[in-house]
Amino acid sequence: MSASSSTAPPSQTIVVKIGTSSLTRDGNQTALSVLARLVETLSSLQNQGHQVILVSSGAVGVGCARLGLTERPKAIEQKQAVAAVGQGRLMRIYDDLFTVLEQPIAQVLLTRNDLMQRSRYVNSYRTFQQLFKLNVIPIVNENDTVAVDELKFGDNDTLSALVASLVGADWLFLLTDVDRLYSADPRANPEAEPITWVQHLGDLDIDVGDRGSAWGTGGMITKLEAARIATSSGIRMAITNGQSPENILKILAGEPLGTQFAPQPKPNNARKRWIANGLAxxxxxxxxxxxxxxxxxxxxxxxxxxxxxxxxxxxxxxxxxxxxxxxxxxxxxxxxxxxxxxxxxxxxxxxxxxxxxxxxxxxxxxxxxxxxxxxxxxxxxxxxxxxxx
CATH class of the missing domain: 2.30.130.10 (PUA domain)
Known part of the structure; x- marks a missing residue:
């Protein structure tokens, strides 16, 4: 078949979340090689005609590196201050990498309140739609410096699912420090069994534990909550290893990598998606x-x-x-x-x-x-x- 007669893949809206554990190495140093591959993957998706959103953790970790801190701060006001230092530097890194590929980006900082109030929810939706029209990749993070409650979410898993629900995404990818979901924490239990496909969350019988990484705050609990939000909004979700961002392209091509969650019948309009998932x-x-x-x-x-x-x-x-x-x-x-x-x-x-x-x-x-x-x-x-x- 000639290239002119081939059918281009349909455009999809894809939300990708990368956690602190995937963005850092050797304690809290930025993993530039991972970031570079992530940027290349997202730019490739954008060039294929997809609409792409990146939800990125890492502001606190990057801030710690900049300030020479050897452990993640625990006091809320200290976290907020360190996040303020790190967010600008994190965006600078992203902007430098995306600029090499001539891909414009935008910073979008959200709090849970932005998705709970109907008028702000609708305004956020319209902002994302305008950025899509401008061929811009939005990079989303929680507004850690002002949102006290948001630092209790545990990474950006929940936020990424809420954003995916907001824009009516087709896919949500969670890039993390494990290659898939297991029946127990494989770092603590060598007998943990891998899980590659989840048809219904209610069918899962697993020990999720409460461990996150040293620099991130999320664990598998927050990822399963993200799966609940995403799949109930009709979004297919995948958990895969953040050290290999190119797995996103392979999964979209049909390879059975990571753990994939089947989408469920979704609410019949955006207002009902907001009621189901945007409101606590x-x-x-x-x-x-x-x-x-x-x-x-x-x-x-x-x-x-x-x-x-x-x-x-x-x-x-x-x-x-x-x-x-x-x-x-x-x-x-x-x-x-x-x-x-x-x-x-x-x-x-x-x-x-x-x-x-x-x-x-x-x-x-x-x-x-x-x-x-x-x-x-x-x-x-x-x-x-x-x-x-």
Whole structure:
């Protein structure tokens, strides 16, 4: 077949996260050879017509190297100061390497709040879309210098999954210091078995441990949380060795490298992706069997009559988790009442709400338009994503 008649591979949106353990060597020195291969790989993907986002850790590690620190700081204010030193130097390294390949880049610093507030979430989405149109590769990091909570995430695994969900990515690659997921930590257990394919996260029975590297803060727990966010947004995810960034190209070509996670049916619009993954839940609602069936099989809204118990302190329009009586998560949604109001009306009919509260309230506790089912228990087929609302 001639080159002119061949069919170009379809354009995909690809998010790549690289951790501190892959970016450094000999303690906290920058692994320039790894960075160079990563930059070459991402530029190659961009030249093939894909839309590429890099989520990069390493600001604290690079800052430590610049300041001559021999161990990662533990105090939050010290981490923030060191991250401020390292972020600029890290971007300078990236810019120098990408410039050699004539690939423009942009720095995007995010906090969890940027993805929790709807207006900022939509604005972040639009910014990424404009950068794609300009043929720019965004390099994302948490805004460590101001985001106190973000330094507790443990690397950027969760952030990369949230960004992938935000832009409706096709792939999320986590480049780490192991070649794949194992049944236990292979550094501590020589009998750990490799896992190459995960169809459903609920089927996994593994000992993830809590070990990260000396300079990174993430472990396999954060990677599995990233997998939950990504796969529930319809994104295929892979964990592979960060020392060989070119594995990304091989996996995209169909080679069974690393550990790959199958995408699940995704929410039918970007707003529901935001509800499912962008918001941290502030409460839990426990439902009777009739309510479970109504929301998971019949596609109905949640009414107060079907709620048996609540936990947490939440306000109206906060995100909450909907569970069955055993605590299994069924869905997430935006609640129309605060915890005090809901405690008074749970188990009661909608027609009784105004009499109990003394004012007219919503007929539903969580409206079906603001409710996203857990793909593992959903009884409904969800429509494919059409575009940003």
């Amino acid at each position: 839940p502030n409460g839990w609602l426990y439902l009777d069997p009739g309510a479970v069936r109504a929301i998971s099989q019949d596609g109905k809204s949640l009414l107060s009559a079907g709620i048996t118990d609540i936990k947490g302190q939440f306000q109206a329009q906060d995100a909450v988790v909907l569970c069955d009586r055993n605590g299994q998560e069924l869905a997430r949604g935006l609640v129309n009442y605060n915890h005090y109001e809901l405690q008074q009306i749970l188990g009661r009919r909608s027609s009784e709400i105004s009499m109990i509260l003394g004012y007219d309230g919503a007929d539903t506790v969580v409206h079906r338009d603001n409710l996203v089912l857990n793909p593992d228990v959903a009884g409904l087929a969800m429509k494919p994503l059409v575009g940003e609302e």
